[in-house]
Amino acid sequence: MTETQNPLDVLIVGAGFAGVYGVHKFRSMGFNVLAVEAGENVGGTWYWNRYPGLRCDVDSLEYCFGFSEELQRDWTWTERYARQEEIERYINYAADRLDVRKDIRFNARVASTAFDEASALWTVTLENGDSYQSRFIVMATGCLTVPKTPDIAGIGDFKGELFHSVRWPRQSPDLSGKNVAVIGTGSTGVQMIPLLAQQAKNLVVVQRTPAYCVPARNGPWPQERVEYWRENFTQLRDMAKNSRAGVLHEYGILPLHAIRAEDREADLERRWLKGGPNVTYAFNDVVTNKAANEVVAEFFHRKIRSAVTDPATAEKLIPSGFPIATKRMCVGTDYYETYNRDNVQLIDLRTEKLEQIEAHGIRTTDGFYPVDVIILATGYDAMTGALLAIDIQGRDGHRLREDWSHGPESYIGMGISGYPNMFVVTGPGSPSVFSNVVVSIEHDIEWIADCLAYMREHGKQTIEADPAAQDRWMDHVDEVAGRTLLNEAASWYRGANVAGKPQRFMPYVGGVNTYRDTCRQIAANGYEGFNIDGGSDARGEPAIAQTADT
Template sequence: MSDTTILDALVVGAGFSGIHTLWKLRKLGFSVKIYETGNGLGGTWWWNRYPGARVDSETPIYQLSEETEVWSDFEWRERFPGREELQRYFNHADKKLGLRKDVVFNTCVTEAAWDESRHVWIVKTNTGLTTLARHLILCTGFAAKRFTPNFPGLEKFKGVIHHSGVWPEEGVNFEGKKVAIIGTGASGVQIIQEIGPVVKHLTVYQRTPNLAIPMRQKYLKDDVNSSLWKFPEISRYPEIFRKLKDTFGALIIDLDFTEKKFDSSSKQERLALYQYLWDYGGFSFWLAGFKDIFYVQEANDEVYDFWSENIRARIDDPVKKDLLAPKKAPHAWGTKRPCLEQAYYEVYNQPNVDLINVKESPILEITETGVKTKNEGVIDVDVLILATGFDSVTGGILDIKITNGEGVTIQEKWRGENGTETYLGLSTNGFPNTYWFYGPHGPTAFSNGPTSGGLQADWVVDLMVKMREEGKTRVEAQKPSEKEWTKALRDEWYSSLFPPTDSWYQGANIPGKKREPLNYLGGIPAYIEELEKSKNNNYAGFTIV
């Protein structure tokens, strides 16, 4: 099957960024389609259906902010919406905006090649469809490519096995089952606290403790307000959306890093602030205290000690206490994105839950009946869950063979000696008319996805309007600008406490992947300033012809 009509834009992915981009371009008269691998809208929230799947950005900031017709009559029911709530939202957005008519589902983009003679991308899919598009917009998200470690014998396991990233739509029955879960990242934490109370026995295999913080979940139906946080009225939404762009990560309502420095505040003042943020819940403890925690070891140590003391008080067993919340930090606090938990640590107080430290007792193999470790031998289980994460930030882009007009692939460029290079975290030299949102070198890991991706989409849409008005057909990031942006991003990263931590922030969770900073650490306001600087100077840093 082939379609020779030239689209103005082809968008890959039907999550928040993809939907917002489609809506804006369509309103402006551009011809645009979305190709989506899944069978529904929502991007990661189509795929995230494991037990307890829930977003860590609070209501109402985690939604399309410009699409007034969507948010003006949608009532959120949870402070931190779960997967079911989010699917209800996407279905509502579809009814309001008529999205599906321009989305091709069950279609995975596999290749894209630039035709320099026509200034178009030739895009191919797993369904045999070939599409021509003037602009290629990658809304693949930062967690599109799941990662499964190469455990010896994995294929031999005869029980039920699932990766958290591709959970079956019909769910899994855990009652009366012996379950093992490998991994304690975001999905691991949510699954563990959800299934711990219902399984016959749960064995958790932990490499590094998750320094999770209280979610302080709240439902509209609650009679008692047990949290400092209150559901905002819909009338406040426009004000909230505006204010978000003035905060570091656009992740917390009405809160941001304090302007005070750590060493200019008394210990008493600091502890009072920590306690307030702890009680408020969500990411406030991470992104509304002292920004010094990312740069000053003394400040980071104090925050970790506060965290550890509070978490250790919730764990009964002294061995589990030291594994889950050691007195000495396993890495600088906050240099991995903290997970939000509701009852994660209490689950380990149950007699049916065991915790194995795979750093001391590594997994040797997966057998037909269970998991074999160095010290415990084989532990038989009925269900094996792989909560082993994703090839984050760049993985979704590099899963597509993207070839420029000179026959060079983006894989060859980014996996070369210089590593990942971009300009403004939006585009890369040598690959014209190509952009990505909520991906490498953007504020991705430290920001609210709809806000961050929306900012980037708006910038690119404005660029496309300018090109159309001026009869231009080709835009490319300039190499010197790319070098300058990448260097500045790396300099900021290496001045912080982030580099020593083995995290997906810099690809350290994937064996063989180059260890490099993949996220912009300057925050949303500084990022907006950089975008506007380029735009207001006739899109400086880009060559438009």
Template sequence: MGSLPAPEAYDVVVIGGGFGGIYSLNHLRGLGFATHMFEAGTGLGGIWHWNCYPGARVDTETPVYQLYAPELYDTWRWKERYSGRDEMVDYFNHIADLWDLKKDITFSARVTKAHWNQAECRWDLTVSTSTTSGTKESIIHCKAVVFCTGFASKHYTPPFAGMDQFNGVMSHTALWSEDIELKDKRVAVIGTGASGVQVVQEVAPIAKQLTLFQRTPNMALPMGQSLRDDEWDKVSKTQYPEQVEKMKTTYAGFLYDFDPRKTFEVSEEERVALFEELFHKGGVYFWLGTFSDVLKNKKANDLAYDFWRQKTLARINDPVIAEKLAPKVAPHAFGTKRISLEQDYFEQFNRETVDIVDLNDDPVETFTSKGIKTKTGEHEFDVIVLATGFDSVTGGLTQIDIRGVDGTTVQDKWAKGVWTHLGMTTAGFPNMFFVYGPQAPTAFATGPQCAETQGKWIGETLSYMREHGYNSIQPTPEAEAAWKEHVNITAEEGLFKETKSWYFGDNIPGKARESLNYMAGLPQYRKKCAEAAEHGYKNQFILA
């Protein structure tokens, strides 16, 4: 646990220890700002600290999914193409040791309130710190605050009837305890997002019986997992500088981009050949390396879905189950919900001990003391796994009592829709920044690329203020309105808007439906951020 300097010593407080937090802490320290981090967990990693459920694994391959400082890569060796949760925790500890971060971090410390003090031109933070003797509250002052709470830090559980009646073990994947026993147990998994897919393929081989409760099938792609050997590590290190530059040019920060051709500009043979090539590369190549119109043109999208479906059907023995997992009529356009990666997910349903309940035909009526009762009958379980997702993108911020110049909370300001400028600032909340949040590339970019892009801009902004004698900065309402319009216009260009998903807040009852992510790509986002800083920020921000 890092020591606590006097409260007035802080120029900047960073909240959250994922990629965004550790990059910002190190970067701001390097710029000469007195910076401290508060992290609610007992260790670094953000979502990789909390997500210890069975099978938790990244969906972005190495060497892309990492911070890009050469000294970090030179002294680290990846073990797998797609790292598991434990390897990610080790990697974050590697960063912390190399950059000597922990001296400026307080762990088990949750920021519950952040109130702007107009008279003192500062933020007053209430920090609840857990210790062996109990919980202690402290008031911390800082000139600026950077929220790095991530897009998936507020879990969501649908209000199923009777949940308190269940006598077995029940846990959301985001709150998982590693001592939960699953071997030879009757297990229910509710939800088919990434965590649901990962839990099913990890637990099905050891469970006595597993039942997946599915509302929407997951169009998961083969991960193409492999080990990273010494030769790969040697070659990768020589190519790394070139790869980092390449990642800065692509839409989502990967080492590849969409094929510039359109689906119907090539022959059927060429189309099938590209589909085959991308599919067998594994990962999200088939999603984000495909023809440029697949996510924009419904007919082109239908061809991609049909290709995926035929590949998937060949792996499932029972035609009834196959229709549930890969239906003839797509439930939504391919790729317009977050694509998950799988290793042997579909094969698990060939086991006699694995079943699937389609919640569209057989909805949950209530939980019972023994399990879950649906329209057709009761299912008995020992363990219920809630893979039901998150109040994504905005939830990490709105769950904190953040109050601006007039006492209005962020939650109230965003109750009917999000208002930000550049997805990093919001009017009425001076010197407040957020990374990997709403109306930024966030879920449409790799986490490290987004963290570094935004972290650098925030550092440059605070440095400019210091050099020119400004005490506060916030966006103008006009700039905020223009950004909101720009974000929504870019979201209209594809098929995403026609699909109900957490990309648009559809999974949370009462949440305003709008694009929560900037969908025009990282290169365009960086251009917009640079434009905002031109002419001393004065066209889009209020400096005082």
């Protein structure tokens, strides 16, 4: 930036769903806005991730922008669970229709941001040394963009090809005739493994923790379903916004004990045949009642045993040590059945130890597995990784890396004490990855936009989360998670997948509907819990709506 340039009103970091909508929304309100994006194009998570088999696990008719009747009317999804390529095309289609590219700078990775109290401006500096000043910054960096690379002895000695799922080559490698190993059996591995088994000469799957996987039952949308959604989209979207997860799941309304055993089994079977995550919503107490949780888990265990012909392999694939639905529920196609193939081997790290990677393969306590290609399906430094990759410097010497050294803290996931005029989209402390993230993104962008309009209308310069309000909110986030079984799993929701990362359950699980109501009340009360122009919060504790069943 040159000294003659005027500061921006809003600078957005990231150009995925949030960045694209943010540019459109803020610009339509008369704000001078720019988004900076590290990649070469829009797409966010769907730009950076492109591994084989990658699909969204929310129905495509729901995983789309809801603010524009034109966008939803003129786009037709082809499948129930859209492929990465189709979602990336959709975001590009939206960017073109909204004409936002002129306000996005690509190949622009942010190195640091710093707030100057005297001018009440942020300086955002790119890795190439260019910088911008902006009154407000909106961190739309995404929850699942930063890869987690495992620390495995000898991995640097491997002489074959090594790929990470989060940085998959645009020209997908030819694996035919090769011995391939996949390390990781989370959602990424579940999607990849069936396709890799069809391509590779032999496939070795290295499993640390077995995954619960529900069948997708994916396929083309019937035309009548597409037309129904087009005709009723606004009503259906409003229903989703007022649901627990921001998705029109078939939410069970009764607890386990209120349903006869034979009816439980029949409903679980019906949901299994229907496909998708609905099976884990059969009772309204699956993640709060161990008895209900065990009934659903045992149903899955029986399905695994019936799908896998070798009993020993089936037992290796059965999850243990954590309640079902407390880690990411995987949605896949023929995942368990893939282990019936003659060219697939399973290394279960609960029964054999991974000793090291060698030049031409993997050595465990049970032997040596020769491989030509290793694929790391080891996931993400989720929710905080992209934010902490930037040196964010706030007021009075605050640095986010230091302030979050014991775990992330925010007020309603969007504001952070010590960082005036900085907002986070789907940040820790919001429903984020425990919701249809596009619904949550739209909510956050619209809430932030209304807040900026309020600041402009009232001639205010700075807004910052009050530290006491932030503490109360995080106590509430912890308390709601503590009512569930979610903390019993070493999940990436807690940061447990990254060595040394402080563990704290990061998403808000009180319900999308509850969260939206709370945010609405905060705004209606003059942005209660925020300090505006340095004023202290003298209005007491912000009202928190009654939490939904989790």
